[in-house]
Amino acid sequence: MRIKTRNNVKIAEVLGRSLYQKDQAARTQRNAS
Structure with a gap:
């Protein structure tokens, strides 16, 4: 269970990092446009 x-x-x-990077x-x- 721990693993x-x-x-x-x-x-x-x-997943959190990829979502943050997309955001x-x-x-x-x-901002550029």
């Missing part, structure tokens, strides 16, 4: 929890945390971190990219595009 599964750790993997889920890693997946959540990776930042969308903001910079809006």
Whole structure:
């Protein structure tokens, strides 16, 4: 169970980062245009 929890945390971190990067990219595009 602990290993599964750790993997889920890693997946959540990776997903959070990709979503954050997409949000930042969308903001910079809006500011540029």
